[in-house]
Amino acid sequence: MKGTLLKPYAYHVRNQVRKMAQRAVLSQEFICQDLVTTARETAFGQDHDFAGISTYDDFKRRIPIVDYEGFKPYADRIRDGEANVSWVGQPKYFAKTSGTTSGVKYIPLTRESIPNHFGSARNALFNYVAETGKxxxxxxxxxxxxxxxxxxxxxxxxxxxxxxxxxxxxxxxxxxxxxxxxxxxxxxxxxxxxxxxxxxxxxxxxxxxxxxxxxxxxxxxxxxxxxxxxxxxxxxxxxxxxxxxxxxxxxxxxxxxxxxxxxxPSVETYPASEGFIAFQDSQQSDGLLLNADSGIFFEFVPADEIFDTNPTRLHLGQIETGVNYAIILNTNAGLWGYNIGDTVEFVSKDPYRLRVTGRIKHFISAFGEHVIGKEVEMALRAVADKHWVEVTEFTVAPQVSPPDGGVAHHEWFIEYAVPPSDPKVFARDLDAAMIQQNLYYQDLIEGKVLRPLIVSSVQQGGFREYMASQGKLGGQNKVPRLSNDRKIVDALLLKP
Structure with a gap:
């Protein structure tokens, strides 16, 4: 009976989701103002002169973009029990997650931010009920x-x-x-x-x-x-x-x-420890609806500028479709100018829907090609469909100095559920698909700076063994699609 009884509430949620989509930019302006006002007397607010913020330009001048390393001095104070550090009071929880250079990360979750996490998951599911009747x-x-x-x-x-x-x-x-x-x-x-x-x-x-x-x-x-x-x-x-x-x-x-x-039937979500960012609001449209009215003020930096000293910073009303952005969060859990390491691309602005394109640190640019996750996934999907191949898991890495002294190349490590009948043709078609995905890669192949990619087959269970060896088997852990070195692939168990 739950499905029947909860349908009226599902329609209510659907209406709220539609209203959020219609007023996304206005909601973001209000959230930005509210976050700054609320946190004005915190240690972070005083350190960054929140009292002097009245415009988005003021905001950008005072709040730097940081990753967890940049936030860690404040996170350590919160962990030590200090109140009113980057948000009022103390967190309700710490979300503990693995980091890279900083080891374990402690991400604060507050009473104000908890609804973003659980409420967004609820909204995604009930919105589906209202849309489909299922x-x-x-x-x-x-x-x-x-x-x-x-x-x-x-x-x-x-x-x-x-x-x-x-x-x-x-x-x-x-x-x-x-x-x-x-x-x-x-x-x-x-x-x-x-x-x-x-x-x-x-x-x-x-x-x-x-x-x-x-x-x-x-x-x-x-x-x-x-x-x-x-x-x-x-x-x-x-x-x-x-x-x-x-x-x-x-x-x-x-x-x-x-x-x-x-x-x-499926519903895709985009949750992170730092905030629930987007969810699939329609079975008929591409992309995930940005969670624009849920306690997070979003900023977007063109991905190729994210490591610049003064990168371009845009609010939601300034973004364009088809551009690869690093996503920056400012939240009612006390994260400010926080770079979560993801890149996204908007597929529409009415409403604001996006797709995740990869990770800032997960790319290959050994020769300036800057291949990203979306490109390798789309290429593999097209070629796997063509060859009736099923892929269990994969990752890609550069081979800058081949042991045989040959030409540098990209090496794909793929574990198959159903392998290709002709591996050489499969690899050739995959290289052609990558040339279509990335113009810089095409230039390097045509200029013979790179030779066509090589596919290496990973033994059954090889990726699981690798994840287990890293203490990351199960739960929310994921195999990186790309890396700019060979640390991951050198640890994989390959077929002879």
Whole structure:
């Protein structure tokens, strides 16, 4: 009965989402003013003269763009128990996430910012119900493949993974449908946890499955191996919804649909520990709707300027479609000028919809080509479709100094579920697709600075073994699509 009873609320949410989309720029102006006013007397506000901010130009002059390293002096003060550091009071939680140069990152979540995380996920799902009329997924069991909800204590502030924190915000009416159990969800070791999840769900009436695609794929494979069924829909005939985020779904689509036994309705989301940025608001339109009225003031920097001393900074009303931007957050959790490391591209301005194009630090530019995640994903998707290939996982790295003394090239490391029948033709077509995606790459190939790409096959389970060796198996961890060095690929176990 939940699906029927909650439909009126779903239509209410849908109306709110539409209003947000219509007033996005105005909402952003108001949020910017409200954030500055609220944080004026904090340590950060006083250090950066918030009292002198009345225009966006004032804002940009006073608030630098930083990554976590730049924010860390304030984060350390908050962790030490100091109040009113970058936001009023103290955080309600710390979202603990892995960093690169800074080690573990502690991202504050406040009472004001919590609705952004949980409310946005709710809005995405209920908006789907109102748009499609489909609500049967509410009447059965749901699984959210997430991190442990157990919290550590940091000077009185509960600390854990964002996905675990969100588990504490699930309302009572939904908790009765949620799997796995709290005890199972607290298991840290992914392989053991996955087996217990299968134990609890294999005979359940599963209606909704949510998680990062590669980890959902592992879950599906274990279910089929245990049950002896050919497809997930044989096991869960009422399965009606797939919710995903964190990585581009397309490289995994064929494998997941083969395991499922068909295409499931889906909703894409764009959550991060620093804020829930966007979600799919329409099954008919491309891109994700920017969460423009949820406590975050967004800025956008052309991606090729992000490491400049004085990069161009734009508010939402100044962006253009088709441009690759680094996304900058200012939030009611006390993040200011915060570069989360993602790049996005707007596909429309009415409403403001975007797609994630990659990571600032995940690119290949060994020769100035600046190949980004979107380009390799689109090239591989087109060629895999042409060759009836299914890809489990992949990453790309430059080979600047080939051991045989040959010409430098890009090397693709691909783990297949269904390999190409002719690997040489597959690699040739993939190179042609990359030439279409990136003009600089085309120039380097034509100028013989680079030779055509090489594809190396990764043994079955090779990427999982690599992630396990890094302590990043399961949960919200993702294999980088690109790197400008060979640290990742040198650690992979390759087929002879």
């Amino acid at each position: 609500s049967k997924w509410l009447d059965g069991k749901m699984i959210f493949l997430s991190g442990s909800p157990e919290m550590a204590d940091t000077n009185g502030i509960p600390t854990g993974r964002l996905s675990g924190i969100v588990n504490h915000q699930v309302p009572a009416w939904l908790r009765t449908s949620q799997l796995p159990s709290y005890k199972t969800n607290c298991i840290e070791e992914w392989e053991y946890k996955l087996e217990r999840i299968v134990d609890e769900t294999i005979n359940a009436d599963m209606r909704l499955i949510s998680g990062i695609p590669p980890w959902v794929q592992m879950y599906y494979e274990r279910l089929l191996a245990r049950s002896g069924k050919d497809t997930i829909l044989e096991l869960f005939p009422n399965l009606d919804m797939f919710v995903y985020g964190g990585v581009n779904f397309e490289p995994y689509r064929k494998s997941l649909e083969r395991l499922v036994g068909g295409r499931l």
